[in-house]
Amino acid sequence: xxxxxxxxxxxxxxxxxxxxxxxxxxxxxxxxxxxxxxxxxxxxxxxxxxxxxxxxxxxxxxxxxxxxxxxxxxxxxxxxxxxxxxxxxxxxxxxxxxxxxxxxxxxxxxxxxxxxxxxxxxxxxxxxxxxxxxxxxxxxxxxxxxxxxxxxxxxxxxxxxxxxxxxxxxxxxxxxxxxxxxxxxxxxxxxxxxxxxxxxxxxxxxxxxxxxxxxxxxxxxxxxxxxxxxxxxxxxxxxxxxxxxxxxxxxxxxxxxxxxxxxxxxxxxxxxxxxxxxxxxxxxxxxxxxxxxxxxxxxxxxxxxxxxxxxxxxxxxxxxxxxxxxxxxxxxx
Amino acid sequence: xxxxxxxxxxxxxxxxxxxxxxxxxxxxxxxxxxxxxxxxxxxxxxxxxxxxxxxxxxxxxxxxxxxxxxxxxxxxxxxxxxxxxxxxxxxxxxxxxxxxxxxxxxxxxxxxxxxxxxxxxxxxxxxxxxxxxxxxxxxxxxxxxxxxxxxxxxxxxxxxxxxxxxxxxxxxxxxxxxxxxxxxxxxxxxxxxxxxxxxxxxxxxxxxxxxxxxxxxxxxxxxxxxxxxxxxxxxxxxxxxxxxxxxxxxxxxxxxxxxxxxxxxxxxxxxxxxxxxxxxxxxxxxxxxxxxxxxxxxxxxxxxxxxxxxxxxxxxxxxxxxxxxxxxxxxx
Numbered sequence: 001x002x003x004x005x006x007x008x009x010x011x012x013x014x015x016x017x018x019x020x021x022x023x024x025x026x027x028x029x030x031x032x033x034x035x036x037x038x039x040x041x042x043x044x045x046x047x048x049x050x051x052x053x054x055x056x057x058x059x060x061x062x063x064x065x066x067x068x069x070x071x072x073x074x075x076x077x078x079x080x081x082x083x084x085x086x087x088x089x090x091x092x093x094x095x096x097x098x099x100x101x102x103x104x105x106x107x108x109x110x111x112x113x114x115x116x117x118x119x120x121x122x123x124x125x126x127x128x129x130x131x132x133x134x135x136x137x138x139x140x141x142x143x144x145x146x147x148x149x150x151x152x153x154x155x156x157x158x159x160x161x162x163x164x165x166x167x168x169x170x171x172x173x174x175x176x177x178x179x180x181x182x183x184x185x186x187x188x189x190x191x192x193x194x195x196x197x198x199x200x201x202x203x204x205x206x207x208x209x210x211x212x213x214x215x216x217x218x219x220x221x222x223x224x225x226x227x228x229x230x231x232x233x234x235x236x237x238x239x240x241x242x243x244x245x246x247x248x249x250x251x252x253x254x255x256x257x258x259x260x261x262x263x264x265x266x267x268x269x270x271x272x273x274x275x276x277x278x279x280x281x282x283x284x285x286x287x288x289x290x291x292x293x294x295x296x297x298x299x300x301x302x303x304x305x306x307x308x309x310x311x312x313x314x315x316x317x318x319x320x321x322x323x324x325x326x327x328x329x330x331x332x333x
Numbered sequence: 334x335x336x337x338x339x340x341x342x343x344x345x346x347x348x349x350x351x352x353x354x355x356x357x358x359x360x361x362x363x364x365x366x367x368x369x370x371x372x373x374x375x376x377x378x379x380x381x382x383x384x385x386x387x388x389x390x391x392x393x394x395x396x397x398x399x400x401x402x403x404x405x406x407x408x409x410x411x412x413x414x415x416x417x418x419x420x421x422x423x424x425x426x427x428x429x430x431x432x433x434x435x436x437x438x439x440x441x442x443x444x445x446x447x448x449x450x451x452x453x454x455x456x457x458x459x460x461x462x463x464x465x466x467x468x469x470x471x472x473x474x475x476x477x478x479x480x481x482x483x484x485x486x487x488x489x490x491x492x493x494x495x496x497x498x499x500x501x502x503x504x505x506x507x508x509x510x511x512x513x514x515x516x517x518x519x520x521x522x523x524x525x526x527x528x529x530x531x532x533x534x535x536x537x538x539x540x541x542x543x544x545x546x547x548x549x550x551x552x553x554x555x556x557x558x559x560x561x562x563x564x565x566x567x568x569x570x571x572x573x574x575x576x577x578x579x580x581x582x583x584x585x586x587x588x589x590x591x592x593x594x595x596x597x598x599x600x601x602x603x604x605x606x607x608x609x610x611x612x613x614x615x616x617x618x619x620x621x622x623x624x625x626x627x628x629x630x631x632x633x634x635x636x637x638x639x640x641x642x643x644x645x646x647x648x649x650x651x652x653x654x655x656x657x658x659x660x661x662x663x664x665x
Contacts, residue, residue, distance in 0.1 A: 069411075071407075100444070101444070102442060102443050102444040102446075103444030103445065104444070105441055105442055105443075105444050106442045106443065106444070110442045110443070112439075112442070112443035112444065112446050112447060113446070114443075114446040114447060119407075119410060119447065120439065120442070120443060120447075122435070124430055124434045124435075127403075127430060127431070127434055127435060129400075129403070130399060130400045130401075130402070130403020130404050130406070130407065130431055131403055131404075131406055131407040131410070131435060132407060133400060133403065133404040133407060134403060134404035134405060134406055134407020134408040134409070134410070134411065134415075135407040135408070135410060135411045136407070136411075137404055137407065137408045137411070137413075138407065138408040138409075138410075138411025138412055138413045139411060141363065141389065141408070141413060142411075142412065142413070160399060161399050161400060161403070161430070164395070164397035164399055164400030164401075165400045165403070165404075167395060167397065167400070168394070168395065168397060168400045168401065168404060171395065323479075324445065325440050325441045325443075325444065325445035326440070326441050326479045326480055327440070327480070327482075327503075327504050328440060328445075328448045328503035328504050329445070330503065331501070331503060332448070332450050332501055332502060332503035
């Protein structure tokens with residue numbers, strides 16, 4: 001159980017701190033490239049950027065082992081990257097290519113990967129929560145000690161599936177780590193315009209599960225909160241709920257005039273950019289300098305450049321394979 | 334047991350034996366749904382199973398169709414073989430998101446990585462004066478959706494045998510059990526077991542007209558076919574058994590022999606499985622037809638409570654006889 005030992009002590013030594021920073025920068029730069037490619041019409045459909053929220057995925061994913069399950073949303077590029085799905089196959093997916101992680105059938109909103117137990121970006125708000133409950137039920141019935149991490153936004157809290165799923169997970173004491181990414185808006189509707197009770201932890205704790213909020217712009221706090229929750233879940237007492245209080249800097253999808261929030265509000269939140277804040281803190285601590293920042297940026301740029309080249313060169317899925325995988329090709333075992 | 338190795342059994346009991354058999358065969362199989370445990374199942378299908386298999390494998394759920402159907406999908410992806418029971422097809426609409434947006438799509442959307450070996454059973458159909466929120470026949474609707482399979486067992490053999498085959502299927506299978514069939518009693522082979530879930534069956538051979546139906550209307554149709562002999566009409570009865578994938582070959586074969594087709598469907602006519610079958614006959618056997626394809630469907634109204642209204646709303650043996658007689662008389 002070496003992994004367990006790692007989990008208990010997320011010590012913030014220099015290497016670890018730089019790894020957190022690198023993770024956030026990877027997501028940020030990858031998505032900036034996606035936005036650029038969207039404008040160039042290389043990527044189409046909906047493209048939901050995570051920019052501003054990186055600390056949440058970076059912190060949360062660190063609390064998970066390779067054996068755990070992930071259920072994500074349509075804003076999942078970052079989670080997929082950190083989980084170990086290659087930038088190449090994610091980019092190829094967005095290009096609609098055969099080498100994409102969903103063979104071009106899913107696109108940005110539906111990244112899947114069996115090898116890393118990544119059970120998809122789900123584009124129905126709240127639609128992934130029951131799946132997470134089921135994955136956890138399977139683990140419990142099979143006596144496996146695995147955590148299912150389920151990501152969803154504040155918008156999902158208004159869905160019936162949120163309440164049904166939290167109740168079921170708590171009732172059956174299932175190992176689900178509910179990760180609520182509260183970015184204050186369900187698309188364009190502010191939380192206080194959608195919820196009579198805006199304290200999301202209160203809702204979760206009403207289902208008899210531990211629930212606490214964390215500053216979603218502080219990557220170290222996110223990691224600590226996720227570790228604590230994962231330890232609780234792994235202990236087998238049932239699910240846990242963490243509300244990551246964060247903010248989306250970009251539009252909901254690619255083109256959104258953002259009539260529902262003020263420029264001032266966005267600017268205020270940008271002052272708390274999780275990457276800039278962490279960089280500042282690490283510089284002050286003498287952990288980060290121009291040289292190691294440049295190394296991170298250069299390596300990230302090289303990874304993304306390679307991903308784009310891979311996606312460009314990748315092959316379109318043949319049209320005659322359009323109906324492949326509507327049903328399974330092999331018999332069940 | 335009778336001399337020929339047959340046993341007397343009800344449809345309900347056949348279904349229960351099928352579940353029991355599956356639970357014994359495969360430890361990954363479990364049953365969950367509303368009141369499947371302590372209550373014994375809304376239609377008593379799972380009665381006694383809690384005592385035999387325990388609460389881990391016979392799981393009572395809260396009234397949360399979306400969550401427990403979705404949990405069935407997740408558990409199937411997690412390596413289990415869940416049987417999810419939904420009390421009635423109308424309640425399945427509360428889980429439509431999970432069935433249509435997840436169960437039916439994930440294999441394709443994931444590029445073939447995640448299949449969903451899930452079985453969902455539910456009660457369907459009218460005939461019990463349960464009015465407009467417990468009586469509809471929406472299986473034809475589900476048959477519209479690629480990615481799932483739709484079974485409609487009508488006979489005791491199919492009630493006994495379709496479940497195991499469905500559980501062996503790598504993809505989501507929906508089983509629709511017509512509510513009026515649970516009490517049906519008859520004899521089946523003592524060693525009755527798994528049956529195929531892809532072929533339609535000719536339940537009565539005939540030469541003059543193909544009566545194509547499934548589920549709860551099969552026996553009304555068979556009864557009508559017997560009555561039609563009095564008018565000298567020899568009807569063939571096709572039991573579709575499975576609505577998706579539809580066994581077009583058996584349908585076209587029958588129509589090619591009889592040259593006339595009447596589809597009897599407890600669903601509503603507009604946009605129905607009967608419309609689909611009619612279209613396939615037109616596409617595949619147009620020049621074999623002596624007459625236009627006819628359809629006998631439910632009246633396009635929410636299902637009423639009053640018995641005389643409900644009887645009038647759905648196809649009956651008498652209305653089938655009348656329609657077929659008129660058809661043959663007018664054109665035969």
